[in-house]
Amino acid sequence: MPPKLLFLHGAGTNAAIFRIQSRNLAALLKPHFELVYLDGFLPSPPGPGVLPFFEGCGPYLKWLCDEHVRDEALHWQCTDGVDRLVAEYRRLGPFVGVVGFSQGAKAAMYLIRRLEELNEAGELRIFVAVCGTAPFEGGGQVDGQEEENGIRKEGFKESLEKGLVKTESVHVIGDNDPWRVPSETLVRFFEGPKRVVRFKGAHHMPVEEEVNKLVVDSILAAYADT
Template identity: 50%
Template sequence: MTKPSIVFLHGSGTNADIFRLQTRKLAALLQPHFTLLYPDAPYPSGPGPGVLPFFEGCDPFATWMDDSSAAAEDAYWSLEDDDSGAARLLESVERLVREEGGGGELVGVVGFSMGAKVGMEVVRRLEGREDAGGGGVKVVVCVCGTVPYRGGGDVAREEGGRRMLGRGVVRVQSVHLMGETDPWRAEGEKLVGYFGEEGRKVMWFKGGHHMPAEDAVNKQVARIMLAACGKV
C-alpha cells in the first residue's frame, strides 16, 4: 500500500543526514504511516549555529537561500516570478515525492529554522494550485522558524513582509514549535502570522534553537499530524 509523504526541510548550514538525527523522535512516530523524505538544500554553506562541534565531520553543509544581504529579495523572494527560487524549490520537492515517495501524495511539511519559511512558501504555492483543483498538503510544522525577508535591512524586510501577507496567509493546519530560550524566537512568533488563525497551534518547549527533545512534545505533534492526515 502506498503511503503519503511528508517532507522534512533542514535549517541553514546543515544537511539532510543531520536533520534525520535531529528529528529521529518525531520521525519514529510518523514512520509507520508516512514516507519521510529529507532533501538536501541546493547551495553550499558553512556550518550553521550550533552545528559544531557536535556534527564535526558531517559536512558538506548547505542552505536554501542566501538571505543575508540586500540581494536576497531578488535572489529568492521574487515571489510573483514563476522562475523564482520558490518555484524551482517546489519543482524539486515534487520531483523528490515522485521519485522517492513511491507515488504517495505530499500531505505534510516539517521545516526547521530557514527550512520552516521555505516550507511555508512551498505550501503557499501548492495552495495556489489547490484553488484550481490541485494541492493536498494537510499540515505544516514550523520548528524555530525564521521569517521571510531577513536580508536587505529593516525597510526591505518590512516591505517584503507586507507584500507577502498581501498575497494571503497559508491556510492549512499549522503547528509552531518555539524554544523558550531561542535567540530567534521573535522571528518564530512573527512567522505564525503568515498562517491562518483557524487550525493554527503554537507550542513552546524548554530549550533554544533546536528540535524539541521531550517525548511528550513529539508525541503531541505526531498526534496532530496524524489527525490532520486522517490517520486516527
C-alpha cells in the same frame, strides 16, 4: 503505501544531519508516515550548533540567501529557488505535509504558498514549522542593524500582503530561541487552523519525548481534520 511527509533542514546543515537532529520526532512519526529528507540547493557555512558535533559531515547547505533583507528579496526574484523546490516536491511526492526546521520552515512556507497559487497543493494538508524563521522581503541599502530591523518589519508586511497560506499548520516554538520572535511572526502567515506547541528550549529540535508526542498528536489531528 503510507502518506509522505517532506522534511526540509535548517541553513548550514543537510538532509543526513537533519535525520539525526529529528530522530526523536521521526521515531514517533514513522508508524504513520513515510519520511522524505531533501538537501538544500545552495552551499553554506555550518549553521548554529552544527560544529563540532557534525564536523566533517558536509557539504553544508541552505535553501535561500537571507542574511540581509535585500538578499532574500533578490534571491526569490532573480533565481529559480522556489520553482526548483516545487519541481523536487513534484518529483518525490505526492506529500500530505511538509516539516521544516529554521530556514527550512521558511522555505516550506514559500513552497506551499506557490503550490496554492498554482492550484497544485493537492493532497497537501499539513505544514509543520520547528523554530521557523519568517519570510521578509524588501530591499534597498541597509546601513546598520536598526535600519535593517525596520526593513525586516516592512518586509514582513509586504510578504503578508501577497496572501496567507491556507494549509493547516503546526508551529513548534522554543521559549529560549534567539529567533523566537520570527517563529511567532511565521504563525501570522497562515490562514487555516493553527496549532502552537511551546517547549523550554532554544534553537533546536525538541528532544523531550512528551514534547515530541505533543507535536505528533498535533500533526495527526491536523491530518484528521482535512
